Amino acid sequence: MFEQDYKKAMDGIKPEASSVEATKEAMRNERKPRRVVLIRRLAVACLCLAVISLSIFSAFRISDAFRISSKQPVVGGTDGYVYSDTYFKGAEGIVRADKYGDIYKVLSEYSSNLGNLYHGNGLFTDGLFTNDIKGEMIGIPEDAEAAEAPNDNTDPEHSETNNQVSGVQEADVIKNDGRYIYKYLSDGTIVIISASDGKTEIASKLDVSKLTEGSYYSEMLLCDDTLVLLTSFNGYDNLYCWYSDGEILYDGAAKSESASSLENESRTICTFIDVSDRANPKMIGSNRQSGCYNTSRIVGNILYTVSNYYTNCGGSESDSKVYVPEINGSLIDASDIYMAEKLGNMSYTVITSADLSKDVLSFSSDMAILGISGAMYCSENNFYLTQAVYSSAQIAADDAVEAVESVITSETSVNICTDVYRVALNGGSLVLAAGGSVKGTVLNQFSMDESNGYFRIATTSESYVSGSFTTASNVFVLDAELKAVGVSENLGVSERIKSVRFMGDICYVVTFRQTDPLYAIDLTDPAQPKTLSELKIDGFSTYMQSYGENLLLGIGYDADADSGGTTGIKLTMFDTADNTQIFDAATYTFKWDNSYGSSEALDNHKAILVDPGKNIIGFPYWEENYNYDPISDTANYKSSLKYMFFSYTDGSFVNTAAVTLCKDNDAYYYNSANARGLYIGDYAYIVTDGGVTSLSLSEYKVVSQLTYSDNAN
Amino acid sequence: MRDNDAIEKILEKYSSTVYRIAYLRTRSCHDASDIMQDVFVRYIRALPVFDSEEHEKAWFIRTTLNRTASFFSSAWYRRTAPLDENTVSGAEMPSDSGVIEEVKKLPKDIRTAIHLYYYEDMSVREIAEATGKSESAVKSLLYRGRKLLKLGLETETGTEKG
Numbered sequence: 001m002f003e004q005d006y007k008k009a010m011d012g013i014k015p016e017a018s019s020v021e022a023t024k025e026a027m028r029n030e031r032k033p034r035r036v037v038l039i040r041r042l043a044v045a046c047l048c049l050a051v052i053s054l055s056i057f058s059a060f061r062i063s064d065a066f067r068i069s070s071k072q073p074v075v076g077g078t079d080g081y082v083y084s085d086t087y088f089k090g091a092e093g094i095v096r097a098d099k100y101g102d103i104y105k106v107l108s109e110y111s112s113n114l115g116n117l118y119h120g121n122g123l124f125t126d127g128l129f130t131n132d133i134k135g136e137m138i139g140i141p142e143d144a145e146a147a148e149a150p151n152d153n154t155d156p157e158h159s160e161t162n163n164q165v166s167g168v169q170e171a172d173v174i175k176n177d178g179r180y181i182y183k184y185l186s187d188g189t190i191v192i193i194s195a196s197d198g199k200t201e202i203a204s205k206l207d208v209s210k211l212t213e214g215s216y217y218s219e220m221l222l223c224d225d226t227l228v229l230l231t232s233f234n235g236y237d238n239l240y241c242w243y244s245d246g247e248i249l250y251d252g253a254a255k256s257e258s259a260s261s262l263e264n265e266s267r268t269i270c271t272f273i274d275v276s277d278r279a280n281p282k283m284i285g286s287n288r289q290s291g292c293y294n295t296s297r298i299v300g301n302i303l304y305t306v307s308n309y310y311t312n313c314g315g316s317e318s319d320s321k322v323y324v325p326e327i328n329g330s331l332i333d334a335s336d337i338y339m340a341e342k343l344g345n346m347s348y349t350v351i352t353s354a355d356l357s358k359d360v361l362s363f364s365s366d367m368a369i370l371g372i373s374g375a376m377y378c379s380e381n382n383f384y385l386t387q388a389v390y391s392s393a394q395i396a397a398d399d400a401v402e403a404v405e406s407v408i409t410s411e412t413s414v415n416i417c418t419d420v421y422r423v424a425l426n427g428g429s430l431v432l433a434a435g436g437s438v439k440g441t442v443l444n445q446f447s448m449d450e451s452n453g454y455f456r457i458a459t460t461s462e463s464y465v466s467g468s469f470t471t472a473s474n475v476f477v478l479d480a481e482l483k484a485v486g487v488s489e490n491l492g493v494s495e496r497i498k499s500v501r502f503m504g505d506i507c508y509v510v511t512f513r514q515t516d517p518l519y520a521i522d523l524t525d526p527a528q529p530k531t532l533s534e535l536k537i538d539g540f541s542t543y544m545q546s547y548g549e550n551l552l553l554g555i556g557y558d559a560d561a562d563s564g565g566t567t568g569i570k571l572t573m574f575d576t577a578d579n580t581q582i583f584d585a586a587t588y589t590f591k592w593d594n595s596y597g598s599s600e601a602l603d604n605h606k607a608i609l610v611d612p613g614k615n616i617i618g619f620p621y622w623e624e625n626y627n628y629d630p631i632s633d634t635a636n637y638k639s640s641l642k643y644m645f646f647s648y649t650d651g652s653f654v655n656t657a658a659v660t661l662c663k664d665n666d667a668y669y670y671n672s673a674n675a676r677g678l679y680i681g682d683y684a685y686i687v688t689d690g691g692v693t694s695l696s697l698s699e700y701k702v703v704s705q706l707t708y709s710d711n712a713n
Numbered sequence: 714m715r716d717n718d719a720i721e722k723i724l725e726k727y728s729s730t731v732y733r734i735a736y737l738r739t740r741s742c743h744d745a746s747d748i749m750q751d752v753f754v755r756y757i758r759a760l761p762v763f764d765s766e767e768h769e770k771a772w773f774i775r776t777t778l779n780r781t782a783s784f785f786s787s788a789w790y791r792r793t794a795p796l797d798e799n800t801v802s803g804a805e806m807p808s809d810s811g812v813i814e815e816v817k818k819l820p821k822d823i824r825t826a827i828h829l830y831y832y833e834d835m836s837v838r839e840i841a842e843a844t845g846k847s848e849s850a851v852k853s854l855l856y857r858g859r860k861l862l863k864l865g866l867e868t869e870t871g872t873e874k875g
Contacts, residue, residue: 002812002864003831009810010832015732019746020724023753027720030757234764266764292764310765565859596856598849622849630861633820639850 097334100320156681169298172606175222176678188212198683198694198703203278210248223356225276232293233267240267242286268293268307272361290325291350297378301357302428308373309348325350325368339370347373353428364428377448383423388441436482449502458500473497477526488529501544512540520579532579542602548612550577558589568592588653597623609677617646618677643686657700727773738781775843826854
């Protein structure tokens, strides 16, 4: 296999010892004894100098061990297995911290035990929780009804962010309330555009660049007249800023001047903007929490913000600011911090809640769990956090670094599990309520679902047993305590899950190696999931969504049945009237002949517009046509980014419109991550970082265009 | 004393990573060594503060790519570079295996993407950030690379390696 050969060959390419020596010499000549860093708030006029000693290098002890290897380990022949990354161990028990010292102890033990790889049992059937927190068990409501987002009857019918769960709002770069479009531009401007009957006008622009400068990513949520801007600072040479009482404050670098370890300045900032007067949006406050922004949700009026805070264990126990996450400048209470007693990684998941209906917007509740940073899912009642865990029956390693490179004998069997934790939203008073474990790993948020008092999760499991590697997929049903009550196993042996969608009691799973089995699994009886049907077709879907009664829309790839290679992008409409006999009623393929195409909709559900009621499907499509001559090594490229509209009529897909958004060099470098389609009433609007194009839905004709450089009225 | 340890450690950690990327881009051991030295000297000058292992590695990879780009546009290179990019300069590793030779024949952008994806296990998004291209462009480079290498075409999805 190419990858294996290439890796092996490249391993042999190394710099000559003499040039490494020369480099070392050059570095010694450059070395500075001290590093000088600027800190302080604007309110203080003087500069303070801090010295960060070169003990940042001590952080390198937190070595190679804990990256998730997302590629399969290289399987050697008779040599056994060679891992390019180590694997880490997940939680065997989880406790609440009494004091910060408890956390320090756990982190220290972890750091000094790098050489010991913990042995797990793989599948946990008894749940994870000590008596410590069992008393707070909060069950999953059995008759949870989907709380529809309140719909103002005077607003025209309009599309919303393509949320996974109805009533649970997800953030995006664009929001739509049926009268206005709110768009975040990556240059740090929020544009509010009035949209009505195809006519668009800029209502206002808000410059948030001072807040977002140097940030990694931003997106928005909208709750009535409050717009929430979520910004992620990854702590990478950039100061993070926040809004407070009319000014922008900034801070960065060392929190504690005596800290001898690496400071982590990753932060997630929530800025609240009052848009009750759309012509005059105003920042009214902000919250900040440690860690890079992961995701957020609004349920009812409560905002939940999730970040991942990676820490290390330099410094001393009393330096709690170094290893404990904080919110709005104060450390999270020890009693709100949970930790796995035997850690698998040094990342906290920090979750906060804020009540947007209150006048003063600060945190209602906050908590952090040390040792988790995997995929998440949010229902109206609970957050489910996951963490992949590798366990092995037998490993001999004295030293973590050696373990990374050690050859594991062919007798070793290694299993990968996913620990799952349930955090009850509880109206904004977050509570860690349950924990469990299942075999395999999850793909993304769509692999999980909560319904009728049960939690369902689809995984792909891998096992390496006696020289062979296999995969298979499973759907587990867990109860409120996250104990497995039923499972459908061994789906698609030797394949992997490519997409999952839970719809009521039916779970649709797509696995792929060369052909695409689409499985429909009946979960009506939680203890006995039943595979109803298996449909094999070429290619595979990466995202699926219900398209009205008895129809399931899939977007994904077409592939060559023999080689398994992708050959185009495909829409598929599955007929699910009879789940025991699903078939593909229609397909539409963008074939790659002398071209190549891609779409953000393939892996970002927010980039696809789907409305069965209005019969609209929309997504951006990037295409590149090229002629390449290998002999002269020259190529001629022409790229274009278009927004495609489709409808499903009389049993086939109809391409109702293809609107060119940009082409040639712009399209080659243009990040199409920000093209979104939406509709209000009888008009569709395509919103990009350049402007807004309006189309009538009656004829799919462009009726107007707007660029953001137009002046606000 | 500690500084020397620190220098040793960081070199041990990333010298091969940096060298391999530089070698693949320049196709010359000599130029790759120069670029490697350039990257590490810059590291010592800047002493950037990292948030995590990932950031640290990403910094080294990005800096190496930047430095090779500067290298190609430098006056020195333009004066002394071979007219035909297919002629490789300097003393070559005497026994580059067949697969490396194949990859070296690919156009620069394509072989860079192939190396970052297959050797450094970077995701499409990470490669896009490191190279300044759009994710679509990166997927296109990988697609073309596989086609040119005549690999049994693999699937390339955004969900793989997130």
